[in-house]
Amino acid sequence: MKKIVITGGAGFIGSHVVRLFIKRYPQYQIFNLDALTYAGNLENIRDIENEPNYTFIKGDIVDAPFIEALFLEHQFDGVVHLAAESHVDRSITDPLSFVKTNVIGTMNLLNAAKTIWNGNYEGKRFYHISTDEVYGSLGSDGLFTEMTAYDPNSPYSASKASSDHFVRAYGETYGLPYVITNCSNNYGPFHFPEKLIPLFINNIIQNKPLPVYGDGKYTRDWLFVEDHAIAIDLVFHKGKNHDTYNIGGFNEWQNIDLVKLLCAIMDEKLGRPAGTSEKLIVYVKDRPGHDLRYAIDASKINTALGWKPSVTFEEGLERTVNWYLNNEKWLHNITSGEYTSYYEKQYS
Ligand code: NAD
Numbered sequence: 001m002k003k004i005v006i007t008g009g010a011g012f013i014g015s016h017v018v019r020l021f022i023k024r025y026p027q028y029q030i031f032n033l034d035a036l037t038y039a040g041n042l043e044n045i046r047d048i049e050n051e052p053n054y055t056f057i058k059g060d061i062v063d064a065p066f067i068e069a070l071f072l073e074h075q076f077d078g079v080v081h082l083a084a085e086s087h088v089d090r091s092i093t094d095p096l097s098f099v100k101t102n103v104i105g106t107m108n109l110l111n112a113a114k115t116i117w118n119g120n121y122e123g124k125r126f127y128h129i130s131t132d133e134v135y136g137s138l139g140s141d142g143l144f145t146e147m148t149a150y151d152p153n154s155p156y157s158a159s160k161a162s163s164d165h166f167v168r169a170y171g172e173t174y175g176l177p178y179v180i181t182n183c184s185n186n187y188g189p190f191h192f193p194e195k196l197i198p199l200f201i202n203n204i205i206q207n208k209p210l211p212v213y214g215d216g217k218y219t220r221d222w223l224f225v226e227d228h229a230i231a232i233d234l235v236f237h238k239g240k241n242h243d244t245y246n247i248g249g250f251n252e253w254q255n256i257d258l259v260k261l262l263c264a265i266m267d268e269k270l271g272r273p274a275g276t277s278e279k280l281i282v283y284v285k286d287r288p289g290h291d292l293r294y295a296i297d298a299s300k301i302n303t304a305l306g307w308k309p310s311v312t313f314e315e316g317l318e319r320t321v322n323w324y325l326n327n328e329k330w331l332h333n334i335t336s337g338e339y340t341s342y343y344e345k346q347y348s
């Protein structure tokens with residue numbers, strides 16, 4: 001019986017990882033540790049909450065004494081760390097909360113793992129989930145590889161870069177067995193509607209403007225979230241200690257092209273005349289420090305572990321749009337309350 005703590009398991013990607021691990025590994029005891037911030041939602045994992053190998057723990061990774069006590073009590077064998085403040089725009093208005101959760105929170109987990117493992121690292125692993133944003137911005141060509149120098153531009157990416165460095169440093173200094181992955185933009189069910197794709201789906205449903213930052217020519221590399229969860233499972237079990245892997249979708253889109261595609265799909269699904277949703281597009285003030293282009297070279301994880309995306313963008317977008325249309329209650333619950341004041345502050 002292995003005891004694995006997954007942090008941030010009530011968030012977007014974390015909920016898919018928890019679900020996958022619960023289903024694939026009945027012999028593991030999975031602990032989902034999540035503070036349930038605005039981004040955490042127990043509805044995301046409602047379907048597995050009664051599984052015998054699942055335990056939810058509400059708690060804040062910034063609270064060092066709590067984290068240490070929790071690790072001492074449960075003696076976890078593995079940590080899969082996803083909990084984070086994850087939205088670039090929020091990091092621009094409130095950078096300190098990103099330092100607290102992403103840097104201090106990660107430090108607390110590292111310290112707690114180091115304490116309980118106490119140099120006995122057999123069968124132990126600390127897996128830190130990170131982002132391609134640590135590499136900064138690409139020009140019109142080239143790809144991020146694992147050797148690309150860190151060059152973060154936003155408070156979010158700076159906090160993730162910092163946490164990556166601490167994880168690596170604990171590996172070098174204390175021998176802590178770690179792996180890190182840096183992934184590109186995810187999309188799919190349960191994505192919080194502050195991020196581009198779910199925000200625009202929600203706005204199209206409600207006939208609200210679609211705020212495209214700058215000229216819309218920024219490029220992202222999109223990956224269906226279930227493929228990221230599969231990669232995480234693979235790296236957790238088969239990845240080499242003290243190593244990093246890039247994960248990406250081989251799927252670059254300029255924002256404006258992606259938005260137009262989404263508009264066309266939504267018009268069809270909602271039975272609206274072609275071109276209706278595109279009329280909602282408005283070009284708004286750019287995001288400060290906006291990275292021009294991200295694109296991942298995922299050949300290392302492909303060669304070493306045999307991973308590649310299994311869901312095409314066409315299929316993934318279709319599944320995503322269908323999910324949001326079939327889960328309007330989830331969307332409604334999330335887009336009331338705190339979301340309304342965030343939205344007004346961000347887009348007014
Ligand atoms: P999310 O914002 O949807 O979820 C974050 C989760 O962490 C929430 O459940 C939240 O309640 C929890 N959390 C936040 N602060 C916490 C704290 N102090 N203590 C305990 N729990 C806390 O994020 P996401 O998009 O699912 O991203 C998950 C991870 O993957 C992050 O580390 C992010 O940097 C990384 N990542 C995300 C993407 C992406 O496209 N979304 C891509 C690459 C990497």
Ligand code: DAU
Nearest residue numbers: 086087088131132133184185194195196211212213218255
């Ligand atoms: O690359 C991985 C990263 O992808 C993750 O580490 C982050 O957690 C995740 O939020 C995401 O960051 P981005 O900043 O790329 O995602 P976002 O959905 O916020 O924006 C995608 C692109 O769309 C970006 O170029 C900004 C643009 N955009 C976004 C919003 C919210 C708009 O034009 N208008 C908007 O309203």
